Amino acid sequence: MNLDPVQVMKGQSNPKDPTAAPVTASSNGDGKGAWEEKEEFDQGHLGLTTKPLLPKPENAVTIAVSSRVLFRTETEQKVYEQKGVEEYLRYQVEHENEPFAPGPAFSFVKALEAVNARLRELYPESEELFDIVLVTYNHAHVGVRLINTINHHNLFIERFCMTGGSSPIGYLKAWQTNLYLSADAEKVREALSEGIAAATMFMSNKLTEVSQTQLRVAFDGDAVLFSDESERIFKAQGLDGFFQHERDNEDILLDRGPLKDFLASLGKLQKKFYAKGHRLDCPIRTYLVTARSAASSGIRALKTLRAWGLETDEALFLAGAPKGPMLEKIRPHIYFDDQMFHVEGAAEMGTVAAHVPYGIAQKHPHKKSLNTGN
Amino acid sequence: MDSMVRNPDVKQRDAAQAVVVAVSSDAIFDPEVEQVHGATEPLRKGDAFSFMKAIQVVNERLLTLNSDETLLFDVILLSNDSEEKHSRIIASAKHYGLDIGRFCFCNKEDSIESLQSNEVKLFLSMDTNDVCKALQKGVPAALLYHQTDPNHQTEDQLKVVFSGDVIGSSEEMLHGLREQGFTETQLQGFKTAKGSVKEFAILMGEMRRRFGLEGSPLCTGLMTVWSSRDVCASALKTLRGWGLLVDEAFCLAGAPRSPILNLGFIGNTMKSSTYVKEGRDYSMYYGLEV
Numbered sequence: 001m002n003l004d005p006v007q008v009m010k011g012q013s014n015p016k017d018p019t020a021a022p023v024t025a026s027s028n029g030d031g032k033g034a035w036e037e038k039e040e041f042d043q044g045h046l047g048l049t050t051k052p053l054l055p056k057p058e059n060a061v062t063i064a065v066s067s068r069v070l071f072r073t074e075t076e077q078k079v080y081e082q083k084g085v086e087e088y089l090r091y092q093v094e095h096e097n098e099p100f101a102p103g104p105a106f107s108f109v110k111a112l113e114a115v116n117a118r119l120r121e122l123y124p125e126s127e128e129l130f131d132i133v134l135v136t137y138n139h140a141h142v143g144v145r146l147i148n149t150i151n152h153h154n155l156f157i158e159r160f161c162m163t164g165g166s167s168p169i170g171y172l173k174a175w176q177t178n179l180y181l182s183a184d185a186e187k188v189r190e191a192l193s194e195g196i197a198a199a200t201m202f203m204s205n206k207l208t209e210v211s212q213t214q215l216r217v218a219f220d221g222d223a224v225l226f227s228d229e230s231e232r233i234f235k236a237q238g239l240d241g242f243f244q245h246e247r248d249n250e251d252i253l254l255d256r257g258p259l260k261d262f263l264a265s266l267g268k269l270q271k272k273f274y275a276k277g278h279r280l281d282c283p284i285r286t287y288l289v290t291a292r293s294a295a296s297s298g299i300r301a302l303k304t305l306r307a308w309g310l311e312t313d314e315a316l317f318l319a320g321a322p323k324g325p326m327l328e329k330i331r332p333h334i335y336f337d338d339q340m341f342h343v344e345g346a347a348e349m350g351t352v353a354a355h356v357p358y359g360i361a362q363k364h365p366h367k368k369s370l371n372t373g374n
Numbered sequence: 375m376d377s378m379v380r381n382p383d384v385k386q387r388d389a390a391q392a393v394v395v396a397v398s399s400d401a402i403f404d405p406e407v408e409q410v411h412g413a414t415e416p417l418r419k420g421d422a423f424s425f426m427k428a429i430q431v432v433n434e435r436l437l438t439l440n441s442d443e444t445l446l447f448d449v450i451l452l453s454n455d456s457e458e459k460h461s462r463i464i465a466s467a468k469h470y471g472l473d474i475g476r477f478c479f480c481n482k483e484d485s486i487e488s489l490q491s492n493e494v495k496l497f498l499s500m501d502t503n504d505v506c507k508a509l510q511k512g513v514p515a516a517l518l519y520h521q522t523d524p525n526h527q528t529e530d531q532l533k534v535v536f537s538g539d540v541i542g543s544s545e546e547m548l549h550g551l552r553e554q555g556f557t558e559t560q561l562q563g564f565k566t567a568k569g570s571v572k573e574f575a576i577l578m579g580e581m582r583r584r585f586g587l588e589g590s591p592l593c594t595g596l597m598t599v600w601s602s603r604d605v606c607a608s609a610l611k612t613l614r615g616w617g618l619l620v621d622e623a624f625c626l627a628g629a630p631r632s633p634i635l636n637l638g639f640i641g642n643t644m645k646s647s648t649y650v651k652e653g654r655d656y657s658m659y660y661g662l663e664v
Contacts, residue, residue, distance in 0.1 A: 054628055054629070056628075056629070085587055085588070086587060139587070139621060140595070140596065140610065140619075140620045140621055140622050141619055143606070143607065143610045143623045144607050144611060147603050147606065147607040147610075148607070150603065157603070158603055158625065158627035159625055159626060159627045160623075160624070160625050161623070162622055162623045162624075163622055164595075164620075164622040165588070165621075166622070171624075
């Protein structure tokens with residue numbers, strides 16, 4: 001039974017038509033039918049006058065962020081760790097009118113909103129937009145402070161859930177989340193295991209300036225867009241074994257990785273800009289930044305992307321060279337990598353990097369791996 | 375005229391101190407399509423069944439903390455059933471060991487009066503009309519809706535979720551509704567709804583405070599279905615002013631509520647009241663989502 005009030009409304013007579021046949025509440029047990037025929041309120045009268053309508057989750061690209069990555073909450077974290085949850089909540093309420101400072105995901109979220117603004121200009125009726133939701137394990141006591149902060153920074157976040165400690169995975173699924181960003185690796189792992197693209201973000205003290213007009217998203221290849229198959233081969237058979245394997249399997253597609261669908265959703269939005277003649281100045285730009293080398297192992301990666309009907313605007317094959325300097329040139333709003341070594345390296349140079357805790361690299365975090373090899 | 379039957383198996387609460395909740399028998403026990411005369415086996419579980427069990431857990435924990443506790447849930451089963459079904463209802467309650475203090479048998483027309491005379495703090499039913507009528511008379515009420523998977527409900531925690539749309543509503547917002555065509559009577563109804571949920575919210579706040587932040591059998595929450603985040607913030611502050619600091623908060627801004635409410639771990643859920651205006655149905659989410 002579909003209880004989505006908006007969907008039930010479709011096919012009904014125009015609710016604003018005063019001559020429409022009255023819909024009566026039916027009795028006992030069937031009450032749900034009439035109950036669900038909720039009219040779409042004129043949101044202008046409900047305190048949403050200056051804000052555009054929000055898309056339905058299935059049409060939008062839903063990005064869920066936790067409070068700790070959207071904002072800086074180190075002070076409060078310390079209170080929690082040192083003095084316990086009661087004191088932490090009391091502190092939050094006491095400082096309710098002090099907005100939090102921006103966190104690692106902040107510029108990414110701002111860039112998403114900039115893309116939305118452009119999309120709304122070109123497609124005013126469309127719901128194919130980014131929908132940013134705040135999903136936090138925080139207790140609702142922190143709610144007022146979070147809302148005050150969202151207002152202070154003029155963010156367009158209308159949907160949130162504060163679960164007071166319970167797992168938000170169910171809500172992530174209910175809202176068809178396309179990407180979940182959190183400061184907590186455990187929660188990110190849980191999301192990944194449930195098939196939700198997710199990554200852990202860390203606060204960095206150095207942040208290079210990023211574009212205000214173009215969203216830039218960079219992805220590592222193996223174990224991010226693609227499966228960790230190559231990592232496994234490398235660990236089992238070494239670099240030569242890896243190269244041989246890639247040559248032998250050049251025409252066999254790599255398996256998908258956890259962020260493949262997210263790249264696809266970005267591509268879908270890009271095409272909307274292209275359709276209106278904005279190919280060269282598209283406000284979304286994607287990058288593949290891989291340790292594979294262009295002449296050899298990179299071919300398989302490109303063939304796979306092509307077969308999936310996906311592309312990135314730029315593909316950078318580093319053949320094992322460090323990623324930091326390249327990322328510093330690109331200045332993405334976010335860079336996804338499965339290896340902490342690279343995430344840390346990127347952060348050192350001021351790039352916002354997010355860790356995707358997926359695949360074999362997680363089991364041997366300090367050992368030499370494909371991407372640090374030569 | 376109603377007939378009140380005390381349940382001998384359950385220790386009677388002090389109704390003046392307790393949180394008196396009336397639940398329609400059609401919600402606790404599955405209303406059978408076919409009336410089988412002379413049937414004696416226990417009635418099947420209805421949609422509010424796990425809610426009943428969760429209430430029981432809260433009561434038990436309260437008494438564990440303080441054996442003299444008087445702020446307990448006191449459940450009245452309200453039945454409009456024919457007389458021949460009365461004993462079967464009582465027997466079914468006994469069979470399942472339900473913590474029902476009193477059975478109230480009356481005609482449908484007399485239900486509201488019974489609710490009022492018993493100073494019910496909340497009335498729960500699956501019938502939209504009954505809930506509407508109760509609200510219009512100032513009896514706090516909420517609609518129970520069909521849970522898709524009764525086995526998926528948790529019975530060890532009672533989750534009570536309040537509506538942010540009504541609690542956070544302001545004069546300004548109601549004015550906007552006036553422009554939408556709502557009559558003064560209806561707007562008054564919204565205000566009544568907000569007023570009548572206040573008492574229940576205060577009681578829930580008190581009860582919630584009996585337990586610590588973690589491991590509480592009672593979990594409180596706020597859900598704003600279509601209003602903006604500022605209405606949600608306003609609702610959080612209002613509830614706080616009433617002594618209720620909720621554990622969870624959700625702001626849906628029009629996103630479908632049902633996937634969230636239907637999730638097993640959120641426990642039992644009840645619908646809100648429905649406000650019917652000719653030609654349109656407006657769900658004014660006011661009361662309890664448990």
